[in-house]
Every structure is written in C-alpha cells, then in structure tokens.
Amino acid sequence: MQTSTHPAAPAAAPEAGAASPLLAQIKRTLRSWPVMIAIAVLLLLVAMAVFAPWLGTTDPTMLDSAQRLKPISAAHWLGTDAFGRDVFSRVVYGARVSLTIGLGTVVISLTVGLFIGIVAGYFRLADAIVMRVMDGMMAIPGILLAIALVSLSGASLITVLIAISVPDIPRVVRMVRSVILSVRNESYVEAATVLGTPVPVLMWRHMLPSTLAPLIVQGTYIFASAILAEAALSFLGAGIPPEIPSWGNVMAESRVYFMMLPGLILYPGILVSLTVLSVNVLGDALRDALDPRMARRI
Amino acid sequence: MPIFLLRRLLAAIPVLAVVAVIVFAMLRLSSGDPAIILAGDGATPEQLDAIRASMGLDKPVITQFFLWIGQLLHGDLGTSLISGLPVSGMIADRFGPTLALCLGTIAVAVAVAIPVGVLAAWRQGKPLDRCVMAASVLGFSVPVFIIGYALILVFARWLGWLPVQGYQPPSAGLWPFLQRLILPTLALSTTYIALIARIVRTSVIEVMGEDFIRTARAKGLKESAVLINHALGNAAVPIVTIIGVSIAMLIGGVVVTESVFNIPGVGRLVLEAVLARDYPIIQALILLFSTLYVLINLVIDVLYSLLDPRIRY
Numbered sequence: 001m002q003t004s005t006h007p008a009a010p011a012a013a014p015e016a017g018a019a020s021p022l023l024a025q026i027k028r029t030l031r032s033w034p035v036m037i038a039i040a041v042l043l044l045l046v047a048m049a050v051f052a053p054w055l056g057t058t059d060p061t062m063l064d065s066a067q068r069l070k071p072i073s074a075a076h077w078l079g080t081d082a083f084g085r086d087v088f089s090r091v092v093y094g095a096r097v098s099l100t101i102g103l104g105t106v107v108i109s110l111t112v113g114l115f116i117g118i119v120a121g122y123f124r125l126a127d128a129i130v131m132r133v134m135d136g137m138m139a140i141p142g143i144l145l146a147i148a149l150v151s152l153s154g155a156s157l158i159t160v161l162i163a164i165s166v167p168d169i170p171r172v173v174r175m176v177r178s179v180i181l182s183v184r185n186e187s188y189v190e191a192a193t194v195l196g197t198p199v200p201v202l203m204w205r206h207m208l209p210s211t212l213a214p215l216i217v218q219g220t221y222i223f224a225s226a227i228l229a230e231a232a233l234s235f236l237g238a239g240i241p242p243e244i245p246s247w248g249n250v251m252a253e254s255r256v257y258f259m260m261l262p263g264l265i266l267y268p269g270i271l272v273s274l275t276v277l278s279v280n281v282l283g284d285a286l287r288d289a290l291d292p293r294m295a296r297r298i
Numbered sequence: 299m300p301i302f303l304l305r306r307l308l309a310a311i312p313v314l315a316v317v318a319v320i321v322f323a324m325l326r327l328s329s330g331d332p333a334i335i336l337a338g339d340g341a342t343p344e345q346l347d348a349i350r351a352s353m354g355l356d357k358p359v360i361t362q363f364f365l366w367i368g369q370l371l372h373g374d375l376g377t378s379l380i381s382g383l384p385v386s387g388m389i390a391d392r393f394g395p396t397l398a399l400c401l402g403t404i405a406v407a408v409a410v411a412i413p414v415g416v417l418a419a420w421r422q423g424k425p426l427d428r429c430v431m432a433a434s435v436l437g438f439s440v441p442v443f444i445i446g447y448a449l450i451l452v453f454a455r456w457l458g459w460l461p462v463q464g465y466q467p468p469s470a471g472l473w474p475f476l477q478r479l480i481l482p483t484l485a486l487s488t489t490y491i492a493l494i495a496r497i498v499r500t501s502v503i504e505v506m507g508e509d510f511i512r513t514a515r516a517k518g519l520k521e522s523a524v525l526i527n528h529a530l531g532n533a534a535v536p537i538v539t540i541i542g543v544s545i546a547m548l549i550g551g552v553v554v555t556e557s558v559f560n561i562p563g564v565g566r567l568v569l570e571a572v573l574a575r576d577y578p579i580i581q582a583l584i585l586l587f588s589t590l591y592v593l594i595n596l597v598i599d600v601l602y603s604l605l606d607p608r609i610r611y
Contacts, residue, residue, distance in 0.1 A: 136316025139588040143550035269444035277439035
C-alpha cells in the first residue's frame with residue numbers, strides 16, 4: 001500500500017487503516033469482565049428506560065395524598081414521596097430523562113466542539129481568536145456557568161441540556177484542534193493538499209477519521225459527567241422543572257425528608273452512581289485501547 | 299524567570315477579558331429585566347425608567363459594559379439588587395466557611411491520595427493496585443451529595459458522633475469548628491482523592507520504568523527511599539498539575555456540599571443569588587472564581603520550573 005504509485009492510494013490509506021483496526025480494538029477491549037458487566041448494566045438501564053411503562057410502574061406524576069411518604073411495600077417497591085407518587089415509577093421513568101440528558105449532551109458538545117475544533121485547527125486566523133474564547137470559557141467553573149444559564153433562561157429540558165453541554169465544549173475543541181494540528185503535517189494530508197483536494201473533502205476524508213477514536217473516549221466521559229451534572233443541578237433546584245421525573249429531581253424532592261426516609265435519596269443515588277460507574281469503566285477501557293498516548297497520562 | 303512571569307501575567311489578561319464579556323453578555327441577553335426584579339411587579343413604567351437610569355441600564359449595551367469594567371478595575375464589584383449592600387462585602391462575609399472547607403478538602407485529598415497512589419504504583423497489577431483503581435473509579439462516579447448524605451446517615455444519625463449540618467467559626471472554639479467541618483470535608487474530598495490517587499499512580503509507574511530507578515535499586519537503596527525520593531520526586535510535575543486543577547475545580551463541589559451541609563459559605567451565596575436573580579452577585583462570583591482559576595494555573599506554571607529544572611521559560 002505504501003509503495004503504490006496510484007495517486008489515490010496515500011489518501012485512502014489512513015481511512016482504510018483507521019476503520020477496521022478501530023473496530024477490532026473496540027472488540028478486544030470489551031472482552032474483560034468488568035467491561036462486560038458495565039455494558040450489561042448499561043443495556044439493562046436502556047431497556048428500563050425504553051420499557052418503563054411495562055415494568056410494574058404507575059404514572060410517575062400521579063399524586064395520591066393518601067399514600068404520602070409510605071415505606072417500601074408490595075404496592076410501592078421503593079415507597080412513595082411527599083406527594084404520594086410512586087418512587088419506583090419515578091426512578092424508572094427518570095432513567096429516560098437522565099439517559100436522554102447524557103446522550104443529548106454528548107451529541108451537542110461533540111458536534112459543536114468538533115466543528116469549532118476543526119475550524120481552529122485548520123484556519124490559522126480563526127485559531128487565535130477561537131482558542132482565547134475557549135480559554136475564557138474553561139476558566140468559568142462549569143457548574144456555575146450551568147446554574148447561571150439555567151436560572152437566567154428559565155428551567156426546561158432544553159436549557160438544562162444546553163447549560164450542561166456548553167462547559168464541555170472547550171475541552172472537545174482543544175482535543176480536536178490538537179489532533180487536526182498534528183494530522184495536517186502528516187505526509188498523506190500534504191499529499192492530498194498537493195493533489196488539489198478541496199478543503200471540505202480534505203477535512204472529511206483525511207482529517208476527521210483521526211479525531212474519531214479520541215472523540216469516542218471523550219464522549220463516554222462527557223456522558224458520565226452530564227448525568228452527574230443533571231443530578232447536581234436538579235438537586236440544587238436549578239435544573240429540570242420539578243414535575244419531570246429525572247434522577248436529580250427525585251433526589252431533590254426528598255431532601256427535606258432525608259432524616260426520616262433516607263432511602264428516597266439513597267436508592268436513586270445508587271442508581272445514578274451505578275450508571276456513571278459503568279460508563280466510566282467503559283470509558284477507561286476504550287481509552288486504554290484507542291488512545292495509548294492518553295492512557296499513559298491518566 | 300521574571301520575564302516569564304510577566305509574559306504569563308499578560309497572557310491572563312485576554313482570558314479574563316473573554317470571561318468578562320461572556321459573563322456580561324450572558325446576564326444582559328438573558329430574559330428578565332433587573333429593574334423589574336428590583337421594583338417588583340407593581341411598579342409603574344416611570345418608576346422602572348428611574349431605576350434603569352440610576353443603574354445605567356438605559357445606556358447602550360457597549361457603554362454599560364465599559365462602565366462595568368471601569369467599576370471592576372476600581373475594585374467595585376457593584377451592589378446587590380436585593381439587599382442593597384456592596385457585593386464585595388457580602389462575598390467577604392461568606393468567605394471563611396468556604397476557605398475552611400476548601401483547605402480541609404485539599405489537605406485530606408493530598409494526604410490520602412499520594413500514599414495510596416504510590417502504593418498502588420508500587421504494587422502495579424497486584425490485588426492492592428486493582429482495589430485502589432476500582433475504588434478510584436467508584437470515587438468519581440458517586441455524586442458528592444450522595445456521599446454527603448451517606449456520611450450524615452452513618453456518622454450523624456446512626457452513630458451520633460457528629461452534628462448533621464451547620465457551621466461554627468473557629469472563634470467559637472476549635473472542636474465545634476472542626477466537628478462540623480469533618481463530614482463536608484470527607485464528602486467533598488472523595489472525588490479529589492480518587493482523581494489525585496489515579497494521577498499519582500500513573501506518574502509514578504511511568505517514572506519507575508526509568509534507568510535511574512534501576513540504578514537506585516542496584517546500589518541497594520531501601521524500596522521506600524526509591525519510591526519516595528526517586529520515583530515520587532520525579533513524578534512531581536503531573537501531580538502538582540492535578541492538585542492545581544483540583545483546587546480550580548473545587549467550587550462546583552463546594553456549591554453542592556455547602557447546600558447539603560447547610561454551610562453559609564460562598565457556594566450558598568451563589569445559589570441564593572441565582573434563585574433571587576441578583577445579577578451583580580452572580581457576575582462578581584463568576585468573575586472571582588474565573589480569576590482564581592487563571593491565577594492557580596499561573597502558579598502551577600511557575601511551580602513547573604521550580605520542580606523540574608529541565609523546564610526553562
């Protein structure tokens with residue numbers, strides 16, 4: 001392949017080389033037992049979110065003043081909250097909200113970060129300005145930025161999603177930019193440039209593939225931190241509107257009753273921890289497999 | 299070195315300028331008119347106009363921005379919309395508890411994480427190392443407030459050893475002060491213990507592969523001397539970096555921890571200001587913590603060259 005004189009060959013090489021070993025590496029990663037348990041837990045959670053209405057749940061927003069703050073029973077597997085709502089149902093439906101937030105944050109921060117990162121990495125002029133803005137954004141503590149954004153623009157699923165995504169963007173931009181900067185000096189990119197490849201094609205076919213592996217790794221960490229951030233924001237009362245059952249909200253509502261019924265906070269808390277733990281285990285394994293340079297660092 | 303310091307200080311200026319623009323834009327472009335908040339719903343349009351004029355809100359946005367920057371450069375952080383008190387004084391009043399919580403957290407985190415990380419590196423791949431690594435992943439997967447509530451449940455409710463929440467200044471006596479600080483400090487430090495221990499482990503493992511470690515062992519040094527003097531000492535740069543990053547990151551955890559343990563610190567002030575939409579306080583606090591972040595990064599950079607003479611600026 002390297003000795004081929006065909007003009008397209010050096011350009012095609014990195015792409016062909018990037019796709020299949022990536023899959024093979026991912027498959028190899030998934031073979032250790034902690035990772036398999038983590039994936040099983042995540043699949044279970046996804047199934048729980050998808051099949052929420054058929055898991056012995058009732059309407060998670062249904063109020064029942066006769067059933068306030070009841071302990072665990074056959075009718076209410078995790079008891080009821082201060083409004084008589086079934087905590088088990090709220091936690092199961094909460095998986096939908098929390099996983100959506102996690103996934104949505106990953107999609108928003110990676111897409112926006114990837115776009116800005118490519119622009120910064122490729123266009124020298126934009127680089128200086130964009131990176132100063134990113135430095136400034138990184139200097140603002142993420143949770144302060146998120147709390148301020150949510151409270152100023154009004155609490156809704158979308159604002160919380162954006163507020164959690166924005167602080168993650170600079171890190172994605174930095175990573176993508178550094179990959180682009182190192183790739184643009186590779187001989188295959190120079191070759192493609194010399195051959196007159198249009199800039200969009202150059203980016204799409206020759207630069208984007210090398211950002212894929214670090215993006216996957218960073219995506220898992222962003223997913224984990226987004227679920228924690230949603231829980232923290234809702235817990236502080238600056239998150240998703242209280243009537244929507246998210247894991248953060250379920251815990252926030254029970255703060256006042258903690259000394260009486262600690263389970264109302266601790267059971268959803270264990271579920272949040274288990275989810276984040278599984279994602280982190282998966283992320284560590286993917287990082288070790290896909291990004292050996294980073295694996296040595298952390 | 300002084301030239302380097304000066305250059306780094308100058309480089310911090312655009313970052314802070316960007317922060318100022320972001321903070322200003324965020325608060326001005328968001329819905330909600332400060333004049334309405336201040337005057338209440340029943341205010342007449344004339345009253346609102348008067349308030350806007352007195353606050354400078356009737357001027358063009360750009361003028362408002364530079365007026366605000368001018369005030370900041372004079373050390374004036376503005377006055378609270380709700381209480382009418384100077385923001386700098388309100389922050390200063392709340393600073394003690396937060397400082398105590400932060401210092402305690404960093405002290406505990408460093409004191410636990412460094413030995414644990416070094417031990418894990420020393421026993422790399424062995425059961426001890428695996429346990430440390432597993433505990434570390436768990437450590438930053440559990441929300442701070444869950445750790446806080448679990449600690450309250452065990453040490454305050456079941457064992458009754460420590461108070462549930464609250465804060466006493468050191469002037470009220472050392473034990474009442476420490477007593478109320480133990481649980482929040484433990485809760486907040488968990489994440490940082492996990493984070494720092496991981497970096498210590500990886501950095502030490504990396505150094506352990508170097509030739510001078512083999513030489514140190516070959517000349518018959520005790521393993522503890524090899525680990526502490528040779529390995530840990532040479533792994534100092536990444537470790538100092540992560541400790542610095544942890545300090546800079548603390549504020550997020552502080553907001554949550556102060557809320558769980560009912561500590562009247564800056565973190566609670568953030569929440570109160572946000573819920574009351576007290577713009578000047580929000581602006582001042584975000585700027586303050588961003589400036590701290592930039593300064594901490596500056597200190598880390600300076601420490602690099604002190605810790606590793608190979609790094610020259």
